Amino acid sequence: MTEQRTSLHGHWSSKIAFILAVAGSAVGLGNIWRFPYMAGENGGGAFVLVYLACVVVVGLPIMMSEILIGRRGRRNPVATMRLLGAEETGTTAWRWVGILGVVTGFLILSFYSVIAGWAVAYIFEGGSGIFIGAGPETVNSVFAGLISDPVTTGIWHSVFMAITVFVVALGVEAGLERAVRVLMPALILLLIALMVYGMVVGEFMDGFKFLFKPDFSKLTGEAVLLALGQAFFTLSVGMGAIMAYGAYLPNEESIVRTSIAVVLADTGIAILAALVIFSITFQFGVDETSGPGLVFVSLPLAFGQMTGGVFVAVSFFVLLTFAAWTSAISLMEPAVTYFIEQLKFSRVGAALTVGVIIWGLGFLTVMSFGPWADLMWRGRTFFDWLDFLTNNILLPVGGFAIVVFAGWFMAKNSTADEIDPEAGLIYRLWRTSARYVVPIAIFVVLLNATGLLESIRAYLMP
Numbered sequence: 001m002t003e004q005r006t007s008l009h010g011h012w013s014s015k016i017a018f019i020l021a022v023a024g025s026a027v028g029l030g031n032i033w034r035f036p037y038m039a040g041e042n043g044g045g046a047f048v049l050v051y052l053a054c055v056v057v058v059g060l061p062i063m064m065s066e067i068l069i070g071r072r073g074r075r076n077p078v079a080t081m082r083l084l085g086a087e088e089t090g091t092t093a094w095r096w097v098g099i100l101g102v103v104t105g106f107l108i109l110s111f112y113s114v115i116a117g118w119a120v121a122y123i124f125e126g127g128s129g130i131f132i133g134a135g136p137e138t139v140n141s142v143f144a145g146l147i148s149d150p151v152t153t154g155i156w157h158s159v160f161m162a163i164t165v166f167v168v169a170l171g172v173e174a175g176l177e178r179a180v181r182v183l184m185p186a187l188i189l190l191l192i193a194l195m196v197y198g199m200v201v202g203e204f205m206d207g208f209k210f211l212f213k214p215d216f217s218k219l220t221g222e223a224v225l226l227a228l229g230q231a232f233f234t235l236s237v238g239m240g241a242i243m244a245y246g247a248y249l250p251n252e253e254s255i256v257r258t259s260i261a262v263v264l265a266d267t268g269i270a271i272l273a274a275l276v277i278f279s280i281t282f283q284f285g286v287d288e289t290s291g292p293g294l295v296f297v298s299l300p301l302a303f304g305q306m307t308g309g310v311f312v313a314v315s316f317f318v319l320l321t322f323a324a325w326t327s328a329i330s331l332m333e334p335a336v337t338y339f340i341e342q343l344k345f346s347r348v349g350a351a352l353t354v355g356v357i358i359w360g361l362g363f364l365t366v367m368s369f370g371p372w373a374d375l376m377w378r379g380r381t382f383f384d385w386l387d388f389l390t391n392n393i394l395l396p397v398g399g400f401a402i403v404v405f406a407g408w409f410m411a412k413n414s415t416a417d418e419i420d421p422e423a424g425l426i427y428r429l430w431r432t433s434a435r436y437v438v439p440i441a442i443f444v445v446l447l448n449a450t451g452l453l454e455s456i457r458a459y460l461m462p
């Protein structure tokens with residue numbers, strides 16, 4: 001066993017603190033905003049099935065790899081990849097994996113914060129009572145009015161970035177644990193209550209069938225890539241966020257159990273949210289392919305019909321904002337620790353610098369939903385491209401590099417040390433996944449979606 005490093009920034013106060021932090025990172029807009037509309041746009045059941053397979057087969061092994069690399073390096077992801085790369089392979093070039101992750105985090109948070117800003121805005125829309133008894137027309141026009149107005153969305157984006165920078169500047173360990181411990185159960189309870197509501201007055205069975213009855217004729221190569229991208233996004237893997245958190249994990253804690261707990265919680269919340277949303281979507285005849293607006297145009301309809309709906313609406317969007325907030329913190333963490341350790345910034349200085357850059361970038365997304373909404377290149381807006389590039393290209397490529405490093409370039413001793421030494425079978429499963437299953441799966445999905453696989457097949461079998 002090599003000497004075990006201690007973290008440059010202290011440790012999580014307990015095992016549960018680490019699980020809560022990773023779960024806080026994983027559970028966010030990806031579960032409640034993105035998963036339902038992606039499932040809606042891609043035909044439901046078959047997409048959901050592929051997504052679930054990607055979470056377990058690809059996402060889980062990458063999450064374990066990120067934690068083990070992070071804990072072994074005990075530094076920011078760039079320095080960790082450089083250090084372990086040098087130790088295991090004699091080259092520092094692996095730092096580029098860390099740098100790619102930092103850049104990916106900037107890009108993702110730049111649009112993430114804008115969407116989170118919509119959630120903040122909806123706390124006030126919901127509180128104003130505008131949804132009471134409202135029909136689809138009103139609800140649609142409230143949403144369209146919000147996103148087409150770059151000043152309002154720009155302000156809420158700024159507010160969201162400010163509260164994110166604030167926590168990161170204080171140091172993540174401080175408030176994160178307590179916030180997640182209270183708010184995550186609250187979010188789950190509220191979603192369960194809404195699901196029961198959907199069972200009683202909504203079209204729960206229609207929603208259920210839509211999500212779980214696969215129609216494989218709707219499954220294109222592109223949809224498979226989108227499902228893979230969604231798996232990366234929802235689990236926060238592929239860019240070093242989990243690696244950065246792993247740097248604070250005490251040596252004796254189990255990577256396997258932590259990862260499985262987080263994956264289960266994250267997937268459960270996504271499915272729950274989708275069941276709620278589709279019960280309502282089918283009840284009110286909302287178009288399930290309506291894209292990024294789906295949560296914002298379906299849930300308010302139900303809130304408007306229920307007694308105490310104003311309270312429920314405000315609670316829901318407050319909890320959604322918090323969930324987005326704990327995710328946003330993790331998107332900044334790799335860059336911030338990099339600025340602190342490598343560029344010798346203070347924590348406050350690093351948080352402010354990174355925050356301002358991301359905040360500025362965010363206005364491109366603000367404009368993309370507003371004045372530039374009709375500005376398209378190859379049928380996609382700026383936001384569509386940013387979303388596609390990050391979730392479907394950069395995260396899979398980053399995850400590929402991470403898992404190949406852990407599976408092929410790290411010595412067996414090193415990885416076995418980190419993953420439960422007693423867990424023989426699980427270790428072998430992880431290693432086989434890291435060496436073969438995950439890299440091949442990512443490679444094939446990417447090739448297939450670009451149409452290259454088809455060309456190769458046509459070339460080999462004319």
Ligand code: TRP
Pocket residue numbers: 025026027028029030031108232233234235236237238239241324327328330331395
């Ligand atoms: N997983 C978060 C969500 O579902 C978003 C997120 C946080 C993320 N950190 C990340 C996505 C790192 C990719 C990489 O909302």
